[in-house]
Every structure is written in structure tokens, then in C-alpha cells.
Amino acid sequence: MSSGSAGGAVPAPRWAVWAAWGTVLITLPSGLWRLGNALGLPWGYASARWDQDGLALIALSLLTTATAALSLGLVRPWGQTVPGWVPQLGGRVVPARPVVVVSSIGAVLLTLLWAQLFWWWTVEPVPSGVDPRWHTPVGFLYLPLVAWGPLLATVTWDYRRRRRASESV
Template identity: 50%
Template structure:
């Protein structure tokens, strides 16, 4: 039994463009390498650190933090896919009380745009591995971390591009609905 109030009928937005679908899926992939690096360290692999410099995550709390950080980053990146999938337009029916309701486009666009800005600003200074040498890492480790973290530079811009696409598709649908 579903106890939701039906939302007002509105014209659905056109399908997302192929580039937007690819960009949305790419966001999950650009986050993956850095998460895998952190997971490797949790599992006890030095992952570029020197034998002396590597301090394994020995406490449950430190392991949980690194695993949580990796999973949260991937989940946040996964939300970008909602900008090109039906669950970004209508809340899935299996969600209690609100399932089946249309999502207001600005309720999606505003947090996605803010997230894109924050991610772009955050990762704009990604070259920390050569700008700020870490004495406990090997030179190969610096290169490894650089390669694994460099894709994060794309996370914010990809999210911004997909957000703009979502906004334009829904703005066009609203314009068509208001003229009908």
C-alpha cells in the first residue's frame, strides 16, 4: 500500500544525450582509483610508501574511516548517474511515503551544482604529490599516487556538465508544458 500524494502531471523531460550518460558514468570511474589505493593501505599494502614511512591502519577506527571515505566518495559520484536516469526524475516507488513522486528539478540542480563547484575547487590543487613531496613515499610512490588521484580533477567538471544537461532538459520540458 502506497500512501503518497500523486504529484501533478507534467511533461517529462527529453532523454539525456549520449555524452551526458557517458559523463555521468565516468564520474564513478574517476573516483575509483584513489579509493582502491586507500583500500590497499587498509589491507596492509604500503601503496607507494617506504618500508619505514608506511604506518599500517591498525585500529578499527582508522580502517573504518578509510573504508568509509572510499565508499562515500564512490556513492556521491554514483549520484551523478541519477541526473541521467529515471530515478533522478521520479523517486522510486519502493521508497516509503515519497515513492512515485516527481523530483523537482531545482531540488536536484542546486545541490549537484554546489557539489560540482566544491569538487572542482577541492581537486584544483591535486598536484600535491610533486608540489609537496612526502618524505615517507618512494619516488615511484609519488608517481603512483599522482596517477591514481589525477582523475579526481575531472570529477567536478563532469558533474557540472551533467548537471547543466539535466537543467536544460528539464527547463525545456517545463517550457513545453507551460505553452501547452
């Protein structure tokens, strides 16, 4: 299940591939909940309906999952060499340093952002507009996001390790 080798690239270990896919999968529960609210399903918000708020919830869900999917580039060949079908850039080596810097910053920010979930879920009162009966279920849907930053950091560390190994060959 590890990625194939691109040029002199070192393939990702199985655990890193699983961790990268984990970053995508953990965004799905909260994203599906937001989509349900956008479509007017009574999943906790009294004012859920199809309008600008609904469009924002859909956009946020898609953006969250797409952003998480970028971590797959850390374990796939296209994260090390631009695919040949990309005009003018195909076949070029992706510079490792900017990838590691941006991914590391993302991991730190995600960790700081989602670590607050525990506070929101256990200490703060239920926000206005939220049905109190949904406070705990929604917390469980968002809880996987706490792992997003640490998973991304782990995959980033492995990407950096593998890129260094391929450069020294």
C-alpha cells in the same frame, strides 16, 4: 544508452550518461589504492595497517564512490521522478531547482578541491609517512579526480536543460 523517459521527462543524451558514469569510474583508482592501504598492502604508506585509520580509509573510499554515484540520478529516471517502490514518495516529481543547486555547489567544490592536486603532486615535498617511490604512482591514481567537478558540472547543466524542456511541454 540514454535513460528511459519518466512521464514527460526528456531522456539524457548518450554523452551525458557517459559523463555521469565517468564521475563514478574516476573515483575507483584512488579508492582501490586506499582500500589496499587499509588492508595493509605496502602501497606507499609505511604505517598502513588494519586499525581506525584503515576503517577511515575504507569509509572514505565507499563514501567517495557513493557520492559520485549520485550523479547517475541526473541522467536516470529516478532523478526526475521518485521510484514507485519508495514509500509515501513514490511517483512524485523530484524538484529540479534543489537538485541543480546542490549539484552545482558540489561541482564547484570538487573542482576547487581537486585542482590542488597538481600543486601537491608537482611542487610540494613528499608528505611524511609516504614512501617517496610511491609519490608519482599515487599522483596518477588521484589524477582522474581532477575531472570530477567539471564532469559533474556538465551533467548538471544537461539535467537543468532537460528539466526545463520537459516543464515547457
